[in-house]
Amino acid sequence: MAAAVLVRGGGRLYLVDVEEGSARALLPLEDTPEPDPAGPSSADALRRTLSRYPSPPELLVGEPSLGAWLEGIGLPSKPAPLPELRRARERLPDRPFALERSTFLQDAHRRLTEALASPEQTLIALAREEERLERVETREEGAADEWIGGATGDLAEYAEAWGTFRASVREHRARLLGRLERAAESVAPNLSAIVGPRVAARLISAAGGLGALARMSSSRLQLLGTRRRPGGRRGPKYGVLARSVVAAGPPPGREGAFARSLAAWAAIAARADATTRRSIAEMLLARRDARLKRLHAGPRT
Amino acid sequence: MRPKDRYQRLGRSARLWRRTNEEPPSYWTEALAGAQPVYGERLVHAENRWLRRWEPNRSKLGAAIAKGWTEPLPQEGERWLYLGAASGTTASHIADLVGPAGSVYAVEKSLRPFARLLRLAERYPNLAPVLDDARRISGYLGLVPPVDGLYVDVAQPDQVEIALENARTFLRERSSFLLVLKTASMGRDRSPREHLESAIDAMHRQIEVEEEIALDPFHRKHYLIGGRPGRALFRPVEAYRARPPFRNRDSRVARES
Numbered sequence: 001m002a003a004a005v006l007v008r009g010g011g012r013l014y015l016v017d018v019e020e021g022s023a024r025a026l027l028p029l030e031d032t033p034e035p036d037p038a039g040p041s042s043a044d045a046l047r048r049t050l051s052r053y054p055s056p057p058e059l060l061v062g063e064p065s066l067g068a069w070l071e072g073i074g075l076p077s078k079p080a081p082l083p084e085l086r087r088a089r090e091r092l093p094d095r096p097f098a099l100e101r102s103t104f105l106q107d108a109h110r111r112l113t114e115a116l117a118s119p120e121q122t123l124i125a126l127a128r129e130e131e132r133l134e135r136v137e138t139r140e141e142g143a144a145d146e147w148i149g150g151a152t153g154d155l156a157e158y159a160e161a162w163g164t165f166r167a168s169v170r171e172h173r174a175r176l177l178g179r180l181e182r183a184a185e186s187v188a189p190n191l192s193a194i195v196g197p198r199v200a201a202r203l204i205s206a207a208g209g210l211g212a213l214a215r216m217s218s219s220r221l222q223l224l225g226t227r228r229r230p231g232g233r234r235g236p237k238y239g240v241l242a243r244s245v246v247a248a249g250p251p252p253g254r255e256g257a258f259a260r261s262l263a264a265w266a267a268i269a270a271r272a273d274a275t276t277r278r279s280i281a282e283m284l285l286a287r288r289d290a291r292l293k294r295l296h297a298g299p300r301t
Numbered sequence: 302m303r304p305k306d307r308y309q310r311l312g313r314s315a316r317l318w319r320r321t322n323e324e325p326p327s328y329w330t331e332a333l334a335g336a337q338p339v340y341g342e343r344l345v346h347a348e349n350r351w352l353r354r355w356e357p358n359r360s361k362l363g364a365a366i367a368k369g370w371t372e373p374l375p376q377e378g379e380r381w382l383y384l385g386a387a388s389g390t391t392a393s394h395i396a397d398l399v400g401p402a403g404s405v406y407a408v409e410k411s412l413r414p415f416a417r418l419l420r421l422a423e424r425y426p427n428l429a430p431v432l433d434d435a436r437r438i439s440g441y442l443g444l445v446p447p448v449d450g451l452y453v454d455v456a457q458p459d460q461v462e463i464a465l466e467n468a469r470t471f472l473r474e475r476s477s478f479l480l481v482l483k484t485a486s487m488g489r490d491r492s493p494r495e496h497l498e499s500a501i502d503a504m505h506r507q508i509e510v511e512e513e514i515a516l517d518p519f520h521r522k523h524y525l526i527g528g529r530p531g532r533a534l535f536r537p538v539e540a541y542r543a544r545p546p547f548r549n550r551d552s553r554v555a556r557e558s
Contacts, residue, residue: 007442007443008442008443008444009443009446062439062442062443063439063442063443064439065439082469082470082535083535085470086447086470086535089446089447090447090473092446094446097404097427097429098426100429101404101426101427101428101429103444104406104422104429104430104431104444105419105422105423105429105430107431107444108415108419108422108430108431108432109419111432112412112415112416112419112432115412115432116412116416121412208411
């Protein structure tokens with residue numbers, strides 16, 4: 001039985017006859033960057049080509065997605081063995097690179113915009129922006145206050161303008177925070193409940209995504225946002241998580257112990273958010289309160 | 302007055318230059334897309350062309366060249382597949398090397414570096430960016446044709462498998478193969494040297510390794526491995542299906558050799 005390989009090449013679909021010595025039966029089916037598998041024209045063109053064979057050839061596919069498409073239109077296929085696939089791909093006509101490149105650029109733009117517009121990526125962008133604004137407010141404003149403080153004369157006028165500017169930066173950041181918190185609560189409700197939406201957003205941004213965070217061990221999550229200290233001295237206790245550790249108010253001297261527990265709950269919460277999306281926040285909060293009570297009660301538990 | 306700078310072509314490459322009147326010498330590629338730096342590198346106009354300085358501290362291939370690497374390297378007119386292009390620092394130099402007649406397909410999966418790569422590709426007429434994961438070949442299999450060279454710098458625990466899998470799919474018999482081995486990604490239970498040896502063992506007969514070089518002091522615990530496809534690379538895939546099991550990045554389990 002003859003075999004033909006269905007393969008994408010340079011943004012088109014081709015049916016390549018591997019039995020023949022020549023590059024016969026090359027068929028450009030679609031001229032879109034990613035051939036739309038649901039497109040009726042592809043299916044029709046393929047059927048037309050297949051009808052030219054004396055007996056229907058065995059269909060081999062280069063990619064799983066093409067196999068699924070064939071199954072959808074009622075044609076059986078098998079994954080192409082590598083040697084056949086290589087031979088088929090070498091027979092595809094070389095399209096001029098300049099022509100291909102525009103397909104690549106379009107495709108890249110589309111995929112990048114789509115990916116960046118996802119709720120998770122929006123959250124990461126917001127979290128990074130908020131971090132930047134926080135730096136502006138704490139470091140730069142402090143520096144300005146130092147020398148503008150007791151301004152008189154011309155400088156007083158400037159100081160007033162600066163005050164207006166500062167107020168608008170603060171307002172901007174407050175609005176940003178609102179958006180950030182809403183985004184965090186919708187992307188990661190459990191994590192936001194246990195560590196607070198702002199820290200949740202920063203954790204996700206530091207990990208590079210909710211999926212990446214969910215795959216982390218709690219000990220790694222605990223240290224996100226810190227740098228490893230050089231030398232063999234004791235390492236840091238917490239990074240991004242610090243704010244929520246302090247907010248929970250563990251007894252002095254036991255912050256490290258509390259941070260470990262908090263990281264463990266946060267890891268569980270992130271996994272729930274990334275997979276089942278079940279609400280487990282109440283259970284985790286109850287555990288947190290119990291742990292805090294025990295830490296406050298005795299010297300060592 | 303400062304003596305005039307002297308530039309000399311290096312090796313087989315028509316577009317790779319060395320500035321010889323300094324110690325250590327610096328390396329330069331002929332700028333393909335005008336007199337504009339890509340990552341803040343220096344540009345000079347010499348020998349009637351614009352040359353971009355190849356910073357060994359920023360680029361691993363640049364570091365290898367600064368340490369005397371000669372072959373294999375991208376040559377003029379060749380088609381290269383670059384996995385792990387990040388924001389395109391090294392990719393721009395490879396694009397310079399292959400010149401207007403060649404092309405570079407650059408695969409990167411993180412969004413933010415890719416956005417910068419895309420901006421670069423818009424002014425580099427021989428650079429084609431692909432937003433995809435090098436582990437998921439089927440995503441770009443239909444877009445990238447067979448190539449003359451494969452450059453892999455993915456810094457993943459399974460970087461050798463990723464490189465082999467792509468080599469099998471995209472390389473031809475006389476193609477070049479370059480792999481940047483980041484040993485720190487493969488666990489700290491073994492020395493970098495041991496990691497290098499196990500990587501070369503893993504490629505046994507699939508890649509004929511011609512050269513390897515440590516990238517110290519520019520990039521610590523990194524190696525560049527260069528070679529060509531071996532005879533076993535193109536045998537049916539079933540023989541090589543046995544892949545190492547998935548390992549968590551945190552695990553300290555030693556890989557069986």
